[in-house]
Amino acid sequence: MPHWAMVIDLDRCTGCEACVIACHAENNIPIVGEEQSAKGRQVNWIRVERYWEGEYPNVRARFIPVLCQHCDAAPCEPVCPVYATYHNPEGLNAQVYNRCIGTRFCANNCPYSVRYFNWFDPRWDTPLDEQLNPDVAIRSKGIIEKCSFCIQRIHRARQRAREENRAIRDGEVQPACAQSCPAEAMVFGDLDDPESRVSRLAASRRAFHLLGELGTKPRVIYLKEDEWNEPPAE
Numbered sequence: 001m002p003h004w005a006m007v008i009d010l011d012r013c014t015g016c017e018a019c020v021i022a023c024h025a026e027n028n029i030p031i032v033g034e035e036q037s038a039k040g041r042q043v044n045w046i047r048v049e050r051y052w053e054g055e056y057p058n059v060r061a062r063f064i065p066v067l068c069q070h071c072d073a074a075p076c077e078p079v080c081p082v083y084a085t086y087h088n089p090e091g092l093n094a095q096v097y098n099r100c101i102g103t104r105f106c107a108n109n110c111p112y113s114v115r116y117f118n119w120f121d122p123r124w125d126t127p128l129d130e131q132l133n134p135d136v137a138i139r140s141k142g143i144i145e146k147c148s149f150c151i152q153r154i155h156r157a158r159q160r161a162r163e164e165n166r167a168i169r170d171g172e173v174q175p176a177c178a179q180s181c182p183a184e185a186m187v188f189g190d191l192d193d194p195e196s197r198v199s200r201l202a203a204s205r206r207a208f209h210l211l212g213e214l215g216t217k218p219r220v221i222y223l224k225e226d227e228w229n230e231p232p233a234e
């Protein structure tokens with residue numbers, strides 16, 4: 001059984017946010033508008049944060065895409081009173097929408113701030129409703145949502161592989177963010193397969209975990225050439 005993970009190469013990311021747009025389109029993420037965004041009520045399963053390195057005049061902008069890290073020791077999971085968030089056998093931090101009762105304990109306990117609460121029933125004005133993805137459930141008011149690693153694409157690849165009586169091939173599953181990245185900064189695959197591209201990249205000396213010191217054991221591994229890198233915990 002695969003154990004899914006993503007590698008994001010920060011030395012390649014240009015901050016173009018194609019991943020953010022692709023994620024919105026693939027996962028039926030609503031746009032809440034300027035007024036609600038100002039109140040912090042926007043939904044972004046992936047965001048690109050910008051920060052600065054160096055001292056003037058030798059300053060450069062750097063970018064870091066932040067999505068659910070699908071932590072193996074996820075702080076969001078034990079605090080859910082109705083088991084709406086749990087770890088699935090393939091290593092994904094999964095969210096069961098129709099169990100969620102909206103306590104938001106999970107969002108408060110996530111150190112990466114990647115869980116989003118639906119303050120309204122989402123709405124897509126015509127003709128935007130015609131582009132909704134039928135493979136992804138629309139979330140209703142009062143529940144939490146977040147990145148699923150495009151689990152619908154994993155299901156589709158598994159189904160195809162089963163029909164052809166073979167295993168899922170390396171690179172066959174691509175979340176929308178990885179597929180859309182023009183810099184090819186994101187790579188997705190099976191971390192348990194030592195030959196997979198994601199495994200080989202994760203072994204890089206440039207690899208580190210975001211807030212790895214918290215012991216959350218993320219399944220997103222970042223690559224960056226810099227001194228503040230720390231190797232991922234074993």
Ligand code: SF4
Nearest residue numbers: 068069071076093110
């Ligand atoms: S990043 Fe946050 S939401 Fe995702 S598994 Fe970790 S604690 Fe849970």
